[in-house]
Amino acid sequence: MAASRSDFAALLRTWRDRLSPADAGFTATGGRRAPGLRREELAQLAGLSVDYVLRLEQARAKNPSAQVVGALARALQLARAERDQLYRSAGLLPPQDGTVDTHVPPGIQRLVSRLGDVPIGVFAADWTLVWWNTMWSALHGDPAAVPAAERNLARALFGNGAASASMLPVRSERGPDAFAASIVADLKDAVSRYPTDARLDRLVRELRETSGAFAHHWAARTTAAPHTTDAKTIRHPQVGDILLDCDVLIVPGADLRMVTYTAATGSTEAGKLDLLRVTGGHVATVATTHP
Structure with missing residues (x-):
């Protein structure tokens, strides 16, 4: 499980750095150290606290719920295969066929x-x-x-x-x-x-x-x-x-x-x-x- 949490944390950091602030609805301003989303912006999009996102990215938070992982996947604008990878790295089964899909392309x-x-x-x-x-x-x-x-x-x-x-x-x-x-x-x-x-x-x-x-x-x-x-x-x-x-x-x-x-x-x-x-x-x- 520790390795899984580490994988989950690495994916969060990688995909947050990848996402353009403009594509997420934020106005890009000067002074950014990285081209991707800030941690507080991801927290805002996912409806989570900044502290919780920080603990997830540092692999200190244990066992995020399916609801949390789904919110992060949508906030990060993940493709379906990436979303499923994020679920598995959290030790969860991805959403199954036959259930209401909340994935937003x-x-x-x-x-x-x-x-x-x-x-x-x-x-x-x-x-x-x-x-x-x-x-x-x-x-x-x-x-x-x-x-x-x-x-x-x-x-x-x-x-x-x-x-x-x-x-x-x-x-x-x-x-x-x-x-x-x-x-x-x-x-x-x-x-x-x-x-x-x-x-x-x-x-x-x-x-x-x-x-x-x-x-x-x-x-x-x-x-x-x-x-x-x-x-x-x-x-x-x-x-x-x-x-x-x-x-x-x-x-x-x-x-x-x-x-x-x-x-x-x-x-x-x-x-x-x-x-x-x-x-x-x-x-x-x-x-x-x-x-």
Whole structure:
């Protein structure tokens, strides 16, 4: 196991040095001692502490979880074979066929990072958020502030944990139930295609037991259908209500969905997006007395 930890540490350092900051969505500045990512940048992308990344790279941290290794693989923009190598070096089996794949191809990560003017989130087949850009964080709040296990749209819509608490109010022009019904239909479809995925099974069982709305939609004879453009109003604490076109794009060759939000050039809504881009979505004044 010690040799394995050493291999894992060496791979982390090698692949961090290889990844261009620009490809990861960071602005390259002077004063870098190496061309690759800084350790704190990798930590930020993977949703880990800098100290933990340091201990992993020094082979002092033992037995990283599959969730941690998966987050690092995505942050490092590894190809599938490299991802599997990283899992094995950590003493773990790579993700198996027949389970929901959370691997985001490097090209998709670069695309999301470079389209910095557009809020983009990438979701797996079970609607787990697996990648996002800075504009997504500015519009919806930083997903890194939510525990990784809670970064799931179905949990945000129907659960009562951190995902639900962090979700901003969103109103769809298709009505309050249409979007929720479509997410449940997607999960039913995912269950039929990934019957052995334990995480997906646990998600569905939990929501059926704890959410009457989810159980109602699950019992309905609704089948998954292609997502079409939807107009959504998001109530943002800094810019107020912002009405945006929401599109769901399927990633070719991967069971992933890219969710994008756009506004017409020169519109009031585009101006609000510009403000979020400049401020990062941070509220200037905190006010909040609750009854």
